[in-house]
Amino acid sequence: MFWNKKRSAEIEEELAAHIEALEARFIEEGMTPAEARRQARIQFGPVARIREEVRETHTVPALETMLREVRWSLRALRRRPGFAAAAVLAIGLGIGATASLYSVVDAFFLKALPLPAPEQVVAVNTSRNGRGQGGNPARLQDVGKGVPGLSAVAGYYSEGLVWERGDSPVQVRVLRYFGDWFGVISASPVEGRAFTVEEAKGADTVAIATAAFRRQYLGGVSLPHMARINGKSYQIIGVLPDSAGYPELIDLIMPGPASLQTDYRVAAYSRDIGRVRPGVALSQVQAQLEAVMAQLKGSYPATDSDLRMSVRPLLEDETRQVRGPVYAVFGAGLLILLIACVSVSSLLLSRAAERTQEASIRLSLGASRGALLRLYVVEAVVLASAGGLLGLGLAWYGVDWLKAVVPADLPMQSRIALDWRVVRFAALASLVAGLLCSLSPAWFAWRSARLQASTRVTSPRRARRWLTAVEVAITVPLLVAAVLLLRSFAASASTPAGVNAEHALTVTVDLPWDTPAARLRDTQARLLEHLTQQPGVRVAGVIDRLPLEGGTQARPVARRGRPAEPNEPRASLGAATPTVFEALGVPLLAGRLFHPDRREVVVNQRFADVYFDGGNPIGEAVNIEGKGDPPVWYQIVGVVGHLRETYGETLARPQVFVSTRFTYWPLLRFVLRTTENPSAMADGVRASLVRLDPALPVRRIATLEDALGRSLDEPRTVVSLMSGFAFAALVLSLIGLFGLLAADVAQRRREIGIRLALGASPGEVSRGLLRDGMRVASAGLAVGLVAAVFAARGLESLLFGVKPSDAVSFLAVLVVILVGTVGAAWVPARRASRVDPASALRSE
Amino acid sequence: MPKSQRDVLQGTLDLLVLKVLSREDLHGYAIANRIQAISDSALRVEEGSLYPALHRMEEDGWVKADWQKNDAGRRVRVYSITKAGLKQLAEEERRWADLTAAVGRVLRYA
Known part of the structure; x- marks a missing residue:
């Protein structure tokens, strides 16, 4: 080894110096040089042996010694197999547990996002009165123009669509974006072409595939490739590189629908992200963002006045709840x-x-x-x-x-x-x-x-x-x-979900967000009728969110003569068909259910307690639209049992349910009360839906019991x-x-x-x-x-x-x-x- | 376990070397000379023991070595005592005192 060689040479030199010194002294004492050399050697003693002895004091850090010591240890441990086994097992279990969990920590918090220069990408969050909400394409455009610290901003949402691929339809996750998506992810197609400026304004005819999707489904296919998705024809015109891996599990990227790109400012559904210019601090971006918000408050007092926007590193933001x-x-x-x-x-x-x-x-x-x-x-x-x-x-x-x-x-x-x-x-x-x-x-x-x-x-x-x-x-x-x-x-x-989970089947259908309202209503009615007629189904209904699914919308509640007060609790607004209460097994405590075509609502007891001081709310009118002019009044016609919203719910929130006719929510949850074992019916229901419409984006069919259990996972x-x-x-x-x-x-x-x-x-x-x-x-x-x-x-x-x-x-x-x-x-x-x-x- | 346990002579050598180095930084030849001179040639240091001892003490961190040029321009390895070496020296001196006292008592009263 190099180290040993150097050490040997040094020892050699040190000993030689000593001998020379002796020689010099003997010469000084009058010996001839030859005699002096001989005497010095004699007095010094056996050089080779001394050198070896000196060397041995130093061999310690060398690798060989380490290996020798490892061998010793192994031999010693072999003599005590019980002890060795216990120790290895204890540490093995500890390492096994921590290493497994480290893979989760790493996935959520440490591995950089799969994007070029991922540290520049931030989440741009919007909140109203402290409650987070989605972004809005129009507002995002203002942010993009007004915040010089961000080189690009974009919003997106994703939806599950069905690609009618020959005989076997494939569920595909489609990302719809607004703004400068490719600027934010800092990637452009490595194959084919990007969207033109015209197409990016909302063309519903073109798509770009992710690298993973290309590998899985489009091997050997030349671009552009024609694909029929949810009954419409799309050209797949390009493929993104592997380095653009955010968000996960996306198959196709399409421009956000034109109808949504110029949406009313109150709509709030997109996930907004941005790319910070190199060298600009997050705090600067935040300050610029606040300046823009102050301006927007002046320009759009009705929609933007209690909004706050903030930036946070994207990875941190994505995984903060875990x-x-x-x-x-x-x-x-x-x-x-x-x-x-x-x-x-x-x-x-x-x-x-x-x-x-x-x-x-x-x-x-x-x-x-x-x-x-x-x-x-x-x-x-x-x-x-x-x-x-x-x-x-x-x-x-x-x-x-x-x-x-x-x-x-x-x-x-x-x-x-x-x-x-x-x-x-x-x-x-x-x-x-x-x-x-x-x-x-x-x-x-x-x-x-x-x-x-x-x-x-x-x-x-x-x-x-x-x-x-x-x-x-x-x-x-x-x-x-x-x-x-x-x-x-x-x-x-042990906290009841407020439903009777036995003998109920849920069917989750996520229609695309750009489904026109009239078509949404038609599809919902058609599916509901179809499902109600299935053998073994007693009653079926639709609701926007299942119990424990979370994500309910909070709305301020105004009563006649009493506008909503800012410090008053907000009510969770749910949209449902009147039949869903029976299908879920939610009891009607007083009054009657709403008529599907009338502006009527049912509320839970907590709603009556909060807004009517515990008195009888039936017959009262409330405005739950969250916007004032002119107020839209809904009449309370009944009181129903509480539907638990989240896992961590400790106090029931006031709830109000309105007919789906008056809301727009394309993520439909059908609930079927069955006379038979619901899990045995799942396959039959799925098959009948495929027969009805192969392109129907059915996300999940599960018993109500399983759907509730998922929130406990x-x-x-x-x-x-x-x-x-x-x-x-x-x-x-x-x-x-x-x-x-x-x-x-x-x-x-x-x-x-x-x-x-x-x-x-x-x-x-x-x-x-x-x-x-x-x-x-x-x-x-x-x-x-x-x-x-x-x-x-x-x-x-x-x-x-x-x-x-x-x-x-x-x-x-x-x-x-x-x-x-x-x-x-x-x-x-x-x-x-x-x-x-x-x-x-x-x-x- | 201190080296003095290994064999008294060698242990004493450590003591003597450390003591000499506590006064002045020296190379090996000078250390041997110094001990011999101070002891009026009563103690002669074997080169065969000196260098292994020096290198061992270096390994233990009691002394450290440094290449320097001597007056003749020759590169020599000069040793100096470290903090740990000073501590060791104090301990060895105390042990030496105990030992001589004990031997003295035996000689006197046995």
Whole structure:
């Protein structure tokens, strides 16, 4: 090796200098040069041997020594297969969990967006009175003109359409954009051509394919390619490069419909994004945006006056709703790895204690203290590397499982993968874990070496007690978090959705957003009639959003003579057909349902409480359009049961339902109350819809029960991961406690024997041991509970119906730890009380 | 475990070298000369022990070495003591004192 060569040359030179100095002195003393040289050589001694000896003091950092030490460790570990297996398994599980979760963290927050210069792309969000809402093409145009810090702005929405491809229709996700889409994503077709300026104004005849779509469906096809989509003909004129991968899972890009491009300013549905000019700070863009908004307030007081717009890095914005749960679970995974490290550290520590003799021998044979420490570090790193490999193997399954349970409709979900970034993380985590594991044994070895304890075996008991207390301290916040989340989940899952989920089937049809209102009404009526006539269907209805689907529109409510007040709660506006209430099983509490063609509404009890002070609202008139001139009055004709809107709903919101005739919402949810098992009917219903209209964009057919359950998917995943981790932590720390006490009993057999012989009762002995275990556990418990208070506060956004300071949860954890401690101490305590004094004293 | 445990003579060599270096930075030949001169030639340092000891102490971080030109223009490796070396020196001096005291007691009372 180069390093060795250089070192050898230096040693050579140093020794030669010494010999020359001797020579010089001998010459000075009067010898002839030849004699002086001979004498210098004699006095110096065997140069070659000295050189070798000097060299040997230095070979340490060389790779060969490392390899030798790794081999030693492997050999030593082979002699203790049980110990090695336990350590590798513990670290492997920890690495497996963290590496799997890292793939999710990476997908959501760390991997750059698949766009050129992704750090320049921002979300441009609009909110009204603090509530987020979609963007509007006309307003976006004003923003594009008025904010010089943004080089391009664009809005988009996506919809599912059906491509009539021969006999097998294909569902395609189509992105419709407004503004300078290709400027924002900074990409242009690599094949074919871009949209012309004329086409971009809303031509409904052309489309550009994404690279993935081209690969999957248009292999070997020359452009432009004709495709029939939802009954219309389109030319696919170009293909985007792979580098333009935002948003995910898009097949085709089309200009936003002309009718929407000049839409009334109150419409709010697009997702707006922009590209910041290089070198311009986000705060500058924000300031410019606010200046534009101030102007717009003056120009359009009716629509733009309580609006606020803000920019945020796009990736952060896309994934902000999963930030809390993902980081909470990842943090829990890291804690598990930490506990695993502490456990392994404790095992290594006992091994180090057993090996103090071996260590002293090595030292007296000339090993340096550094070399000895390195041996412990190498051993721990070898263990952790093996654990890391095992962990990667587990992550192979873990990532697959996570891909399946992390809801697919979350943005960036499709980026979850076991890639080289995850492997790199696992490698780094294993190395850190190894170093962490080696800390306490290395420290112990260092100290006992200093004590020159060649004869006395120092006990690492104190250190092991500390480590065990640390394990308990880490376990407590995990347990508290898990219990809080479980209680929150239970509270939420037991909150009724307000429907009768049995014997109901839902059919979700997402019509394109540019469907003309008249056609939307026709299609809805035709489908409703068709579905109602299906065998086994008692009644069918349409609603704009299913219970727990979320995303309801909040509207201010004005009563006659009482305009809506800004600090008053807003009501959720739903659009439905009157039949949907029976189909869903929502009870009519008073009055009657609205007539589909009349301006009538039904409300829930909370609506009556909020806006009519709990009085009878029937017969009253309300304006729910959110715009005033001239007011459109709807008469309240009935009161219905509450329909739960979201997973985290803790307080029912005022709700008002209006006939679908008076709203425009092309995402239709048909609800069918059936006489038979609804899941058995799904296929038949789907087939009949395909027969009716092959181009119908049916997104999903599911039982109402499944549709409701979907909203619980994400919290269920979080809860199950958290509980799993907390359970693993509990088991690990109780095993640690058990190991500590068992080792204690084994070591103190003689002492216990003497005490028993001197008249101590077995009960006293085992109580003493139990007390000891309790002391260790309560030290961990005390620290852990303090940490848990902070952990719980961090979880606040994930908790519904449970306070972070929930006493029941904390108390439950306290009891679990104490009972667990007694359990862990039980066997060692019994063993201690059964020590036979005679044999204990005779042994050793 | 300090090196003095390994063999008394070698351990003493460490002590002597560290002591000499605590006064002045020196190269190997000068260290040997200095010890010999101060001890009135009672202690002669074997080159065969000196260089391994110097390099080992360098590895342990007690001394550090630096190439410098001597008066004759020859490149020599000059050693200086480090903070850790000073600590080690204090410890070794104390141990030496303990040892001589113990030996003294044995000689006196045995």
